[in-house]
Amino acid sequence: MTQLQFNLDMDFLKESIMNSNIDDVVKSTVVLVLNEYMKKERxxxxKADAYERSEERRDQRNGYYDRDYMMNIGKISLRVPRTRNGEFSPTVFEKYRRCDQAFALSMLEMVVNGVSTRKVKNVVEQLCGEYISKSFVSSLTKKLDPMVKEWANRPLNTEYYRYVYVDAMYIKVREHHKVVSKAVYIATGLNEGNKREVLGLKVSHEESYEAWQAFLGELIERGLQSPKLVISDAHSGLKKAIPKVFIGTSWQRCTVHFKKNLFDQLPNKGMNDVKEEIKRIFDVETPEEARKRKEAFISRHQDHAKLGKVMDNLEDGFDDAIQYLNEPVEYQKYIRSTNSLERLNQEVRRRERVIRIFPHTQSAFRLIAAVLMDYEEEEQKKRPIFQRD
Structure with missing residues (x-):
């Protein structure tokens, strides 16, 4: 092990410490140690001391150069020794590179978790006493790109996802000097271990049949097999795209959205009992039971003039809303709605609200993907949603 020798005036050192800011003392000590360490490395x-003649000598000393270096205690200025042929490189910077990486990753994590770049900048200044610009913090997020790209393009043919959930949300993005709305398409699935997994993400223009077809088609290209059920709301473009892309897949209309649509069509007063009746239609375990309750509801209220539209819509959407009842009972409560995906959207929205307007589409994709990757990692640590016997 390298032995470092220091010649210190202890009285002078004591006086300096007593009368100095402790941060300055720490920095000065670190500079002293690292400068001496680099000299010994050279x-x-x-393989020769200064002015020593030796047959093993590899090169000649060539003075020093100054280099600023950012550490978690702030920026320090070092005197880096060099050699004449320039091949010598101190290990100090390599050893402390991980500190820099951890520091950068900490800033990235703050941004991903919804802390604004302005606040991150202020935190760094408080910790390090060093000014950094908001643009510097923003540029750090580009370090996520390789990781995000690999995750977003990973193959999906390693296991079968029986149930797939899809939804879209809207964000604001700057484009051609204007602020525009962009649709964020997200797909999740229930894997063979009965854990939720994010399957895909796309930031595109408004929802349409063509956009949904392209998004679902990309999942197929990555190896996704046609699931038994796709669970979603009743967007017309999505409904049309599902059978075009997935062969033999049934569509499950989210029962939460469906019931809400029916409730919105009810008169404002005196409808609490009717709402409970509608809820009970779907609180069963077989399609036959649901159909009996639906027929009984229609028979009971067929003469109610204000419920005509509700009953027509119930009839029209009923079969699509009970597809989950054809699946094993233990799965049914997990596949009757898009609630799990709605909660994930809320997590994305919580981060997105801090940013408000993304500078461009790639920055939106980058941040949302990072949030989804974090969500997926946490999901994989949890127990399966249920254990099959």
């Missing part, structure tokens, strides 16, 4: 590299 001696070992050269």
């Amino acid at each position: 001696d070992e590299y050269l």
